[in-house]
Each structure stands twice: as structure tokens, then as C-alpha cells.
Amino acid sequence: MARPRYLPDNFTLMLVTTVALASFLPAHGEGEVAFNLLTNVAIAALFFLHGAKLSREAVLAGATHWRLHLLVFGSTFAVFPIVGLALKPVLSWMVTPELYLGILFLCTLPATVQSAIAFTSIARGNVPAAVCSASASSLFGIFITPLLVGLVVIHHNGASGTSPFDSIGNIMLQLLVPFIAGQVSRKAIGKWVERNRALLKIVDQGSILLVVYTAFSEAVNTGLWHQIPPLALVGLLGCCAVILAIMLGFTTYSARWLGFSREDEITIVFCGSKKSLASGIPMAKVLFATGPLGAIVLPLMLFHQMQLMVCAVLAQRYANRQRAAQAGKRVRAGGPKPAVADTKSESGANAGAGR
Secondary structure, three states, rough: OOOOOOOOHHHHHHHHHHHHHHHOOOOHHHHHHHHHHHHHHHHHHHHHHHHHOOHHHHHHOOOHHHHHHHHHHHHHHHHHHHHHEEEEEHHHHOOOOHHHHHHHHHHHHEEEEEEEHHHHHHOOOOOHHHHHHHHHHHHHEEEEEEEEHHHHHHHHHHHOOHHHHHHHHHHHHHHHHHHHHHHHHHHHHHHHHHOOOOHHHHHHHHHHHHHHHHHHHHHHHOOHHOOOOOHHHHOOOOHHHHHHHHHHHHHHHHHOOOOOHHHHHHHHHHHHOOHHHHHHHHHHHHHHOOHHHHHHHHHHHHHHHHHHHHOHHHHHHHHHHHHHHHHHHHHHOOOOOOOOOOOHHHHHHHHHHOO
């Protein structure tokens, strides 16, 4: 029997379970130290495997579309932070200061890779450009996000934290070095990684679950749920919805105003309006090692699920419009009547858009 569309995906259910486990059975003492060590190892393994998996040929295929990439990068690393800062008078009274700090951090993150490409494919957009743009956003985010955190989060919000240049050094050591090592090892292990994609998925999801567990364990030990009132959680959902709606509107109408094709518009929308949970949580662990990590990653977790649900609907609508446009062209050209579209491949791609 097909899974009902209104039910969250399995990974989201695992995230919720992990938060509940950390809330009732948080790690203490030596157990907390062991989980932190295991988490660091898992994150390094994650970026190593992503480096070994990344296809240079696929990235180069869309690299020449500089206008599209410039708009996506501008949306991801400029417009998002501006929106987070501009909405401060409204958002700051809807959520606690720690949650607003998490919202600002969310706005500085790179775009997703897997889900942006999957939704672009479902919607019949420019997939090679999506591969290039999303991959480059994830890679450059290793450098740009710490700088934006220093400028936007720490400076404008008065938060305590390390220097952004120190953060870049820490991220290079923990994330970029394993990634480069994976790229260097691609010739030797690239085919093996391609044959064992399930392993990458396990490491990918497992590292996120470990970071979430350690983050919320520490937060629960310091009284997270006593510090966040229920109304603040409702306000946080509203904040995430407002930011997502603004960014979807901005990317859609900017692409149309600048004269991009429908295929390019689809790529811009799904690459320029999404934020990466897979990159964001490991970065938060490095950038806010002494901060309220649980409250900082909570907005990202909610935004992640919200963007998946909304973009799944948008992708199907785009796909329907593309099919209707192609059918109209065939009718005007006097061709045969189009057959009913097979949606099995699209639903399969939708199931793979979980990150």
C-alpha cells in the first residue's frame, strides 16, 4: 500500500524519535564524551564519502550557466540573511532569543544538494545546472557560512562565539579536509561508493542523528524545554513559514523578471530557497561549541521538514504545467494526443528527496 502523502518520511520520524530520546534519556558524563567523539568521527566520514561521490563531470556540465548560479548564490548567501535581519522586529517577539539566533544561523547556511536536485528532476527543470549550483553552494558554504555567522549572527545579535576566521579553520579541519581526501581518493574508491550508496545514506543520516542527540542531550541537561515556552514553538513554526514563503516568492519572480526559461526557473526556485540540514547541523556543532546548540538547530530541523513538504507540492505543480505545455505544443503541431503521464518515477524521486 502506498504511503500517505501527509505522513512524514522515515528520516523525519527518526529525528523526532531522537529528540524525544534525548529529552528523556540525555547523555551524561563519560557517555556524553563518548557520543561527542563518535559524532566527530561520523561527520568526518560523511564528508569523506561525499567527496568521493561527487562527480566532477556532472558539475562541469552545468558550470557555464553563470547567471543562474549568481542568482542562486545571491538568494542563498545574501537575500536569506537580509530577510532574517529585516524580520527581527517581528520574529524577536514570536520566539526566544536563542531560537532567533537559530533562525539567523539557518539563514546563513548553504543550499541542499540531494533534495534540490531531486525536486528539480521531478519538476522537469535544468538538472545539470542544479547539480552544479547545489554542489558548489555546499562546498563554498564551508567558507561563506562562518563569515556570515560572524557578521550576521554574532555581530548583529550580540551572541558569543569564536572568530569567524577561527571557525573557518575548525571547519576546514573537520569538514573540508575529509572532503578533499575523499576527492583525492575518488579514483580508487569512487566506483565502490557508487555501488554502495546505501552506506553513504546510513553515514549521512546517522551523523545527523548523532549530532541531534548530543546537541539535545546537552540542551536538556541545561534546561532547554523549561526555557522554551509552547507559544515560542508555535511562533517558530510561523517564522519558518514566513521566511520560506518570502524566499520562494523571491526566487520565482526574480527568475521570471530576469528572463530565465521555465526549466531554469525551476532550478533557481529549488536551489535558492532551501537550506541544508546535512551541512547545517555539523557546522552548528563547530560554530556554536559553547552556545545553546539545541535551540540553535531546532529552527533548522523544522525548516527542513517544512521546505520538503512545500517543495514536493510545488514540484508536482511544475511537472503538471510542463506536461500541459508540451501537450499543447503537440496539439498545435497536429501531433497525436498525449498519453496519460506515468507518475511512478516522479513519486520514486520524491521519496529520495529527504535531505
